[in-house]
Amino acid sequence: MSRSETDSETLELILVALEHIEARGSLMLFASDHAQRVRLMKRMTEFKLVAWNAVAKKYDLTPFGCQCLAARRGTTDLDFTQ
Secondary structure (H helix, E strand, O other), rough: OOHHHHHHHHHHHHHHHHHHHHHHHOOOOOOOOOOHHHHHHHHHHOOOOOOOOEOOEEEOOOHHHHHHHHHHHOOOOOOOOO
């Protein structure tokens, strides 16, 4: 497998994980492997796609995370109210 295929698969996994967080606020039901969840959350927070909402006790998408999902979905109706 080439590096670009691996990068593409990683990007796809991150985008699917973002959709899961948007719907549920965590990755608990996304992947049974704790280490995989930690790696994904670390990567998504490093890229500033998600941020911890201490009041709601869950992860929320950042404006950049919302923008990435909108681009994935091919929409321009960005929702920055989260």
